[in-house]
Amino acid sequence: MMDWGRLFESVAGAAVGASAGLAYAVRYPGSSLLAPSVHRGATTRKAIALTFDDGPSESTPELLDVLAAFGATATFFVCGANARRLPEIARAVAARGHEIANHTDTHPMLYGKSREFIYQELAQAQNAIESVTGVRPKYFRAPYGVRWFGLRQAQERLDLKGVMWTTIALDWKWPADRVIRRVLGGAKNGAILCLHDGRALTPKPDIRVTLETVRAVLPKLMEQGFHFEKVSEILCPTKS
């Protein structure tokens, strides 16, 4: 029997680069064409989800202290390789009440990769994160926000829900004042904000802009009446 899904994928794959539709499917935070994902939580509460990608890193403990100073909990999209390299820090993230999620094992661009490669990246991260922290993630974010064919099935096999973002902070390339304005501009009910406590697998990343941003925006958002929820909380429409 003809496998129409695979036929579509091979045709679409052949059109890569020429197809604006495929570029949308691969990159656009609101697209679920290649794999189901959410990019905003419940809008019924003045709640924001802070999310941090690419950790744990040597810089993560300072961020944990900043979050604790504001009583804020967040969601950390962790790379399996980083959890293996810094298991104590990975455990500290979980121990301080934050949600741990999957950001692949080695932070590859999934674009153009085989189904098996994609599955293994997600599965190895699940196993590494679980063996280090005791937590088996329920949420996944693709590196660079790039989805590809096979991700849908990998997420299904591993029972992972895709999470993109409402606003991405660009905290790895912009100065703090500009990142702060961008993050404050993205504040709205149910917003999922994406920042970074690492840089892919780079040891000792410089995340001073991220730290400065968090220190600046958390009190401002709280003044505006927002509180902070983990991804699993903000996706729940009925959380009181």
Ligand SMILES: [Zn+2]
């Ligand atoms: Zn990343």
